[in-house]
Amino acid sequence: DAGVTQSPTHLIKTRGQQVTLRCSPKSGHDTVSWYQQALGQGPQFIFQYYEEEERQRGNFPDRFSGHQFPNYSSELNVNALLLGDSALYLCASTLNGLAGSHNEQFFGPGTRLTVL
Amino acid sequence: AQSVTQPDIHITVSEGASLELRCNYSYGATPYLFWYVQSPGQGLQLLLKYFSGDTLVQGIKGFEAEFKRSQSSFNLRKPSVHWSDAAEYFCAVGEVTGFQKLVFGTGTRLLVSP
Numbered sequence: 452d453a454g455v456t457q458s459p460t461h462l463i464k465t466r467g468q469q470v471t472l473r474c475s476p477k478s479g480h481d482t483v484s485w486y487q488q489a490l491g492q493g494p495q496f497i498f499q500y501y502e503e504e505e506r507q508r509g510n511f512p513d514r515f516s517g518h519q520f521p522n523y524s525s526e527l528n529v530n531a532l533l534l535g536d537s538a539l540y541l542c543a544s545t546l547n548g549l550a551g552s553h554n555e556q557f558f559g560p561g562t563r564l565t566v567l
Numbered sequence: 568a569q570s571v572t573q574p575d576i577h578i579t580v581s582e583g584a585s586l587e588l589r590c591n592y593s594y595g596a597t598p599y600l601f602w603y604v605q606s607p608g609q610g611l612q613l614l615l616k617y618f619s620g621d622t623l624v625q626g627i628k629g630f631e632a633e634f635k636r637s638q639s640s641f642n643l644r645k646p647s648v649h650w651s652d653a654a655e656y657f658c659a660v661g662e663v664t665g666f667q668k669l670v671f672g673t674g675t676r677l678l679v680s681p
Contacts, residue, residue: 455610484668493571493657493671494611507668541610545667553599553618553661556669558610 455559463565472527472562476544483525486541537566569594569660571672579678580648588643590658599661600641606654653679
């Protein structure tokens, strides 16, 4: 059973460009969250997708957007890249529970984005 | 807003020695608490979690953690460290009323000396 997979592994972009990162959740999972981990920092929550809709968002600008497909896979899009967007982007999947529940989240290996 | 503090950026422990990693949290009520480990090039792996009940929780790889409400702490411990435990360790808080958003600390890098 494959766990959470992410692509690409590494990516180099220049300022002002746009980027799309992809995530396939663990089999049986229907909820995908995205996190940004800057160098030397802990992961920061970007947003979460369930039933193809964004249902919770962290403190990130609108340049960060996402999508979830009917097969539960997800994309993270970042427009107008800034140097400060350089980070490891982690995807986590889980099985949706009731509000207040906490099913285990499984993390992918991440995509390392470098903005020059 | 909830927050997590891990006061130790780096810790070096001799192989076979005991380990304690500190974690303090800020939250309006009793939160869900987690410890994750991250090895280079790999994603985060859940070591253990606390939701309610017994304040001493056991996890994988011989780790345990104790929830202390009075100190707002959730410290991670291991009685005997192995060289393979060298990694980055993150403490995290999960919202009780939300949809599984996690708030992480800045992490503690564990170095194991021979």
